[in-house]
Amino acid sequence: MAGHLHSDPLFQGLTRPPMILGVSYMFFVINALVSMICFINLQSFMILLFVAPAVHMIGFLICLKEPRAIELIIIKMSKAYRCVNRGYHGYTNSYDPF
DSSP: OOOOOOOOOOHHHSSSEEEETTTEEEHHHHHHHHHHHHHHHHHHHHHHHHHHHHHHHHHHHHHHHOOTTTHHHHHHHHSOOOOOOTTTTTSSSSOOOO
């Protein structure tokens, strides 16, 4: 059949990032950090029963379509952030300090 792409499940498995319960390792670490911060601030283990699954579900829905979505967002935020002096330069990024 011409014009139809067929993907092998082995190829898909080899190109996916390592995942824990449907989310990437990076998001799993972010989830653990958010849950720990909530636990430290509220000093209750009960909050972990609500916060950790809620944050994990958000990550699962994000990683469902694109497994590397969290990594892509982190790279975008680290490379293409908005400058503080945007208003002075016509709302464009300017990397000059003066």
